[in-house]
Every structure is written in structure tokens, then in C-alpha cells.
Amino acid sequence: MKKVLLALLLVTALPAAAQTPVISWKESPRWGSFQVTVSPFAPNIDSEFTNALPYAAIFGTDRPLMVQLQFNKSVWITEFGTLDVGGGIGYWQIWGQGIYQDSAGNTLRGGTTSLMILPVQLQAGYRWEWFYERFSVPFEPYVRGAIIDDIWTASGQSGTSSWVTSNGTIQRGSGGTFGWSFTVGVGLVLDFIDTTLSRQMDYDIGINRTLLVFDFTRSSVNNFGSSKSWQLGPSYWAWSVGLQFVF
Amino acid sequence: MLRKATLLLILLPGLALGQTTAGTVTALVTTQSVRGQANRADCASSTTLSTWTLVTSLTIAAGDKWRVATVATGTGCTTSGGVPTGIFQDVLATAATQAISSIPVNSMATGAGVTSCTLATDQDINLCVYYLPLGLTTNWQLAAQGTFRFQLAAPPAPVISGSTPGDSQLSLNVTPGTVTADYQATTGVTFTVTCTPPTGTAATGGPGNAGTIVCSGLTNGVAYKLTAVGSSVAGNPGATSAVYPAGTDTTPLPFADFWSTYKAVGGVETGGCGTGGAGALAPVLAVLALLAARRRRS
Numbered sequence: 001m002k003k004v005l006l007a008l009l010l011v012t013a014l015p016a017a018a019q020t021p022v023i024s025w026k027e028s029p030r031w032g033s034f035q036v037t038v039s040p041f042a043p044n045i046d047s048e049f050t051n052a053l054p055y056a057a058i059f060g061t062d063r064p065l066m067v068q069l070q071f072n073k074s075v076w077i078t079e080f081g082t083l084d085v086g087g088g089i090g091y092w093q094i095w096g097q098g099i100y101q102d103s104a105g106n107t108l109r110g111g112t113t114s115l116m117i118l119p120v121q122l123q124a125g126y127r128w129e130w131f132y133e134r135f136s137v138p139f140e141p142y143v144r145g146a147i148i149d150d151i152w153t154a155s156g157q158s159g160t161s162s163w164v165t166s167n168g169t170i171q172r173g174s175g176g177t178f179g180w181s182f183t184v185g186v187g188l189v190l191d192f193i194d195t196t197l198s199r200q201m202d203y204d205i206g207i208n209r210t211l212l213v214f215d216f217t218r219s220s221v222n223n224f225g226s227s228k229s230w231q232l233g234p235s236y237w238a239w240s241v242g243l244q245f246v247f
Numbered sequence: 248m249l250r251k252a253t254l255l256l257i258l259l260p261g262l263a264l265g266q267t268t269a270g271t272v273t274a275l276v277t278t279q280s281v282r283g284q285a286n287r288a289d290c291a292s293s294t295t296l297s298t299w300t301l302v303t304s305l306t307i308a309a310g311d312k313w314r315v316a317t318v319a320t321g322t323g324c325t326t327s328g329g330v331p332t333g334i335f336q337d338v339l340a341t342a343a344t345q346a347i348s349s350i351p352v353n354s355m356a357t358g359a360g361v362t363s364c365t366l367a368t369d370q371d372i373n374l375c376v377y378y379l380p381l382g383l384t385t386n387w388q389l390a391a392q393g394t395f396r397f398q399l400a401a402p403p404a405p406v407i408s409g410s411t412p413g414d415s416q417l418s419l420n421v422t423p424g425t426v427t428a429d430y431q432a433t434t435g436v437t438f439t440v441t442c443t444p445p446t447g448t449a450a451t452g453g454p455g456n457a458g459t460i461v462c463s464g465l466t467n468g469v470a471y472k473l474t475a476v477g478s479s480v481a482g483n484p485g486a487t488s489a490v491y492p493a494g495t496d497t498t499p500l501p502f503a504d505f506w507s508t509y510k511a512v513g514g515v516e517t518g519g520c521g522t523g524g525a526g527a528l529a530p531v532l533a534v535l536a537l538l539a540a541r542r543r544r545s
Contacts, residue, residue, distance in 0.1 A: 045509070052512035058505045097411075098502030108495060110412035113504035156504030157413050163510040173506035175518040230509075230516035 028202050030246060032073040033084060035213065037242030041066040041092050043117070043221075044235040058096040058113060066092035068240070070123065081128040081140075082246075088146075090119040098156065114155045117232060119221075121146040127187070138189040140211060148179045150221050150232045177232050178223050185215020187244055209246040215239070270303030270391030272374045276352055279481060284396045286481035289352045290364035297355065298348040301376045301391040311340040312382040313390065315350060316375045317358035320394065324375035330387040334358040337379060347376075361397055367431050370397040402477030402485030403430035405438055405457070410473060410496045416463040417442055417497060421475045423457050424488070435480030442471040445493075454478060470498045 040063035045055040072086030098111035125144030131137040154161045154173030161173030190210045191198035201207045216237040223229035274297045276285045289295045299315060314333040318324060325331045334354040338347050356364065359372035371394060378390035403424035411418040419440045426433060437454040442462035452462035465471060470493035477485040491497065503511065 045514075048515060049512060054505070054509040054512050054514065058508055096505065098413075098504045099508055100500040100502045102500075108412075108500060109502070110496075110500060111414055111502035111504065112411075112418075113506075115505055154504070154506035154509075156506065157416070157502075161504050161506030163507055171510065172518045173504075175516070177516075228515050228517060230514060 027208055028206050030074055030077060030082070030208055032071070032086065033244055033246045035068075035070040035072070035088075035242060035244040037068050037070075037213065037215075037240040038065045039068070039217075039238050039240030040064070041238060042094075042234055043115075043230075043232040045230050045232070047231050047235065057099060059094050059115070060096065062094065064092060064094050066090050066117075066119070066240075068119065068242075070121075072123070072125070079133065080130045081126055083124070083126050084144075085124045086122075088119075088121045088123060090117075092117045092119070111157045113157075113161070116153045116155070118151040119148055120151060121148045121181070123147075125183070132189050132192075136192065138192040140187040140189060142183075142185055142187060142213075142215070144181075144183040144185075144215075146181045146183070148181055148219065148221055150177045150179065151175075152177065152232065177221050177229055179219060179221025179233055180224075181217050181219035181233070183215050183217040185213055185240075187211030187213045205247075207245050207247050211244040211246070212241075213244045214241050270301060270305070270376065272299055272301040272376050272391040272393040274299045274350070274355070274374055274393070274395050281481075283394065284398045284481045285352050285355075286479070286483045287364050287399055287401070288482070290356045290361065290397050290399065291353060293351060293353050295352045296348070297350045297352050298346055299350055299374065299376070300344075300346045302344045303376075303378070303390045305343050305378055305390055307340045307343055308380070310381045312337040312379040313340050313345070313347060314338075314377040314379055314387075315347060316377065317355045317395070318373050318375060319360050320371045320373055322373070324373055324389050324392045325377075326389050330377055330379070330384045331375070333377075337382065339382075340378070355395065356397055364397070364399060366399045367401075367429050369400050371395070372397065396481075398432075398479060398481035398483065400432035400479060401430050401483040402432040402436040402479055403427055404486035405475045405477050405488045407440075407473055407475050407488055407491040410491060412496060412499050412502070414501045415465050415467055415499050416461055417452075417465060417471060417473070417499060418459050418461050419452070419473055419475065419491075421457055421460050421488075423477065424486070430486055432477070432479040432483065432485065436477045436485070438475050438477050440473060440475045442473055442497075444469050444471055465499045467499045467501055470494060473497055 042063045046053045068088055068090035070086060070088035072084035074082045074084050076083035093114055093116040095112060095114045097109040098113050100108045102108060123144055123146035125142055127140050127142040129140050131139055152175060163171045188211060190212055216239050218237050219233040221232035273282050275282045276289050276295060276297045278289055278295055314337050315335050316331045316333050335350045361370050374393040374395050376391040378388050380386050403426050405424045406422045407419055408422055409420040421438045438460060439451055439453040440460045440462055441449050441451050442465060443449040450462050450464050453460045472493050473491035475488040
């Protein structure tokens, strides 16, 4: 009788057990990351002068946003974090009005002039994921170093500017200036807000993790201290904010 | 009884009015680049001509003719009764699809009852082409019809809201004016600006859309007076703007741009390539990306 009751119990319990979903989820393999950031930016061109401020005179003190895209390959993934190497490109432009000094010494403004910078960089960075992986604390600090080539163009009313030196040489207002940057920042792992959604995103399109990143960057872009180069890096630790997708 | 039936058969072609075919007709005025429109000057001119292109599925026989006519849009082309009077001599039909040229535009307006070519609003009319077998009016039918617009509205006076001087040029900021009873054109309006020096010949800029329009080829150091005028989509000139007075903002000067300003105060940057060449990182990045992609595929 006991055996029969036991058998009945097992039989009635089976459907319930069969209906209970057994969720087994495994994160997809990681390859690298993609990041888009914006940052208020102004080059420190006037730093080479002691008695003139040509940049500020034309463009003022505004800091237009620089947009940057970065693409990284994860080369070393451990339980503590990930080492990324990659590259990036950005865009920044500022517009102002030209200057004319009349015979009475008055400064008149007119004509449109601009400075455009396309920063291209090679970089390596390390992101500590241990806090999130081990304790589910949704913060991932990171550091990054980069070699930069700022490709720039200064334009006037008729396109790219030019300047004729006293010996007749024409110096065009375009070129490339090298430099370096160091970044320290932290990423807020957005996946903790809705883990189901984040897992679904990994399943659907392979994005393992999404981070809201905020960092500070110190840089110097003057051909590594060349006396014949201007300074295209900012005079300050530049903050930036953006999103990083780990895939 | 037989005689009555015979008479009816003879009269039938004349009574069979109301037949229409699904033909189409469009008109291109010689002064316009767009089909289906004419401006005030075209409307009033006895010498401006148009070409009508009609497409029908009729079977044309020797001696057949087309009759062209216009009516107000509200009236529509005639399909019964007597064949309407044409606005042009009847034209020998040579094919089901045919171009009829040299039709005076002012006749098109008169035929459609357009009372004046300076009306404040546009006037839409219908183009009608009637088929006259053997050139006779007894068995006619409406062969094709189309629409045409006498674009008579003119744009209101624009407003010059500002001027930025440059080297031998002025950049004027032009905004469309407010519609009045006499000036009602607002869509497709383009603007032309005129920069007038105290002495000498004025320069013009445009035509262009509302916004910044440049007057170039000016003399540095001369203060210009500025005006602007709009032109409707078919080319009706509108009212002229108020005169923007001469001043420092209307005086072109050889303004120094940023690069010149930087170099003038002794800037050390010389432009061109930096260490290793400008943009040297770009190809390096491209190669790395390519290698990464290939490795991932493999």
C-alpha cells in the first residue's frame, strides 16, 4: 500500500516538475568592445604665447563637443579584468569670425573661419571587472593610454587657410600633430538594472555587457615637445561621458 | 419606320457625343523648365508659346484632326453637346501620341476665363484635346485632358535680418516676408540680393533659398546698401525688401582668419606633416583592423 501511495505521489509530482523551467544561461565568448563618447574640448594653442591669444581672439572660450569612437580587441581576459588594445577616431570643429584692425585701432569682426581636428589614436587599456563578477558591484574602473595623431585643418573664407612667410614660403593651414593621452575612468554596468534584458541582448546580438562610462583624460599633442609644433591637447583633465558595449 | 431608323443611324454619330478616352495632355511653356505652369509674364504675352504633348489610344486615320481648348478647372472639359471652340487652329492628327507646338499661352488663359494675369492667387485650368474624325465636328470625342497652372501669386517682401562682412563679400541673412493680400506666394520662393555701393555698379547674389545668401565681388572698405527680392516658383518677382542701411556690418574688409592671426603673432606651427607624417596612425589602424577581422574569420 505504501508503495502504491509513493508511486502515486511521484506520478502527480512529475508534471509539476516538468513545468518548472530550468534556466541555464552561459555568457557568449567575448571578442572586444566598442565605445562612443562625447567630451567638451578646446586645444591649448595659446600656451605658446606670452603676449597674444590668437585662438581665444578668434574662437573665444567655448568648448565644443568632441565625439570619439573606439574599437578594441580584448587580448587578455582573466577573472580580474580585461586588457584591451585598439584604435579610435574622433571629430571636433569650432567656428569663429576673422579679425580686422582699422587705422584707428578698432578691431572689427567678419568672415567665417574654423579649426577642425580629427584625432586618430592607438590605445591599450585595462578594465577591472572583478567587482562586478565577484560581488555584483556594478562598477568597473579602467585606465587607458594612447598615442594620438591629430589631423587638423584651419579654414577661412576660401577653404583651407594659407600663410606666406617673409621669404615667400607658403604654409598651408593643415597637418598632423602627434601626442599622447592617459585616461582614468569608471564604467557603470547597466546590466544590473535588468539582467534578463541584458542576457537577452547577449543571446540576440552578442553584446555581453553595456557600460555607462565616465572618465578624465590628460593629454599632450605637440609632436612630443617639438619646438616647431603647437599644442593641440587641452590645458586640463578633460572629462568625457559615453557608452561602451562589450561583445 | 425604315426611313426613321435610317435617319437615326445617320444622326447617331452626332448623338454619340459623350465618348471619352483616357488620354492625357501636358503643356510646356517655352520660358519654363517645368511642365504645367506659366507665370504672369507668360500669361500676358502674346508671343510666349507652349507645346502640348498628348497621349491617347485612338486609332488615327488620314484627315483626322485635334482641337485644343482650355476651361476653368471647376468646369471641366466638355463631353457632350457641340464641340467647344478651340483656342488654336485645328491640328492635323498624325499619331495617337503627338506634340502640338506654338500654342499661345495668353490664348490658354483667355480660353479658361482667367480675367487678369496679375491676380494675387494661382489659377488652375484644364487642358482639353478633342478628336475630330476626318476633321469634322459631327462625331467628335474628348481625346485627352490635363491640368495646367497659371502661377500668378508673387512672394511678399523678404526681410534682411543681418549681414556679416567678409573679404570682398557680404553674407546676408534673408527671411521670407509676411503674406499680404497682394503677395501670397510662399512655396518654392527663391531670393536674390542686391548690394549697392554709394557710387558704381551694384552686385547681386543668389538666387538661393531663405537663409544666408552671399554677395561677392565687392570692394573692401566700401559700405553697401542691401536689398532682397523673392521670386515665385514660376518666376514672378515679388515686392522688394526694406533697404538694409550701410554700416560696418555691410562693409567688406580683408579679415584675417584664424591661421593668419596665429601666424601673424609668431605661431611656431608650420603645418604639414608632424613626426612620422600626418595621419600615419590612420593606415596603421586600418591594417590592425584588417588583421583582427581576418583572425576572427579564421
